[in-house]
Amino acid sequence: MKKLFIIFSLFLLNKSFAQPVTGNLNNKFVLVIHGGAGTILKNQMTPEREKAYMDALDKALQTGNEILKNGGTALDAVEACVRSMEDNPLFNAGKGAVFTNEGKNELDAAIMDGKTLAAGSVAGVTTIKNPVTAARAVMEKSPHVMMTGKGAENFAMQQGLEIVDPSYFYTENRWKDLQKAKQQDSLLQLKDSGNRHSSLKQPENRDDKYGTVGAVALDRHGNLAAATSTGGMTNKKFGRVGDAPIIGAGTYANNKTAAFSGTGWGEFYIRLVLAKSISDMMEFGKMKLIDAANELVMKKLPSLGGDGGLIAVDKDGNIAMPFCTEGMYRGFIKNTGEKSVKIYKE
Ligand code: ASP
DSSP: OOHHHHHHHHHHHHHHHHHTTOTTTTSEEEEEEEEEOOOOOOOGGGGHHHHHHHHHHHHHHHHHHHHHHTTOHHHHHHHHHHHHTTTTTTTSTTTTOOOOSSSSOOOEEEEEEEETTTTEEEEEESSSSSSHHHHHHHHSSOOOSSSHHHHHHHHHHHOOOOOGGGGGOOHHHHHHHHHHHHHHHHHHHHHTOOOOOOTTTOOOSOBOOOOOEEEEETTSSSSSEEEEEOOTTTTTTOOOOOOOTTTTTTEEEEETTTEEEEEEEEEEHHHHHHHHHHHHHTTTOOOOOHHHHHIIIIHHHHHTTOOOOEEEEETOOOOEBBBBEEEEEEEETTTTTOOOEEOOOO
C-alpha cells in the first residue's frame, strides 16, 4: 500500500513537472510585424530588393513564430523580431538607421507589456547595438520608463548589453539620403529667402519613406506586447525624438485592448497620442480595433497633414494594419500557420 502511495505521489510530482511551464500549447497566438511605411512603389523597386525585404520580414516572422509556437511570451517574441530587423541594414533601425543633420545615427526604441502595463524606452542612443533590448532592460531592470542619450548608454553598458562603435550603424545609402535631404533643405531656405524656385517641391523637412520596425504579439497565455525601434527621420535636428519611444504614441500594449506599433511622421503620432487613443476608443468607447485604428490612421492622421501606418493585434487575436502611405512593409503569422508578407497597397 505504502509502495503504491509512493508511486502515485511520484506520478503526480512528475506530472506537475511535466506541466508546460510555457503555457497551454492549444491556445492561439498571433504575431504582426512592420518594417516601415512610406512612398514604397512597385515601379521603383527592383525584384532583388523586393525579395530582400520579403526575406527579411519572413525571417523576423519565423524568429517570433518559434518563440510563440513553443509557448514563449509575447514580450520575448516582439523583442526577438525587432532585434532581427535591427540587425538588418535594409531597415531604419539599428544597423541601417538614418542620419541626423549632424551626420550621426541616434536611435529610439520602446517595448511594452500588455499584462502589467510595464514599459521601457531609450531615445537618442548612439552606441547600443540593439536598442530594443536596452528598452527592455529599462523596463525590467530599472525603476524608470525612459532613458536618453549618454545615461541610457551607460545603463546599457552596466547591464552587459552589446555596445558598438557609432560607425557600426553607417550605411552608404542612408548617408546618401542625408546628402539629398540637406540639399533639399538648403534649396528650401533659398526659396524662403526670396529666391525663385517655383518648381521646387516642398520637402517638408521629412523623409518620404520611413523604415522603422515594429512587432506586436498575442501569446498563448493571452498576453499582449508591443515593440518599436527606429533611427527616426533623415536630417533630424537638435536631439529630435520621434514617436517610437514615446509610450502611447508609437508604442503601446494593454491586455484589455490591443498591442500597437506605429511607423510614420512621428510628430503627428505624438500629437495624436495615436496608439493610446486607439486603445481608449476600444476600452471606453467599446469600438472594434479595426474601426478605431482606421479612424486614427486613415482619417485623423492625414487630416492634420501627417502620414504613416500602424500594426496592431487585439486581445482576441484580430489584426489591423492600416496605412495612409503608398506602402508598408508588413506581415503576420498565426498559430494556424496562416502567414502573409506584403509591401504595397492592395
Ligand atoms: N516614426 C518614426 C519617427 O518619426 C519614423 C518612421 O516611422 O520611420 O521617428
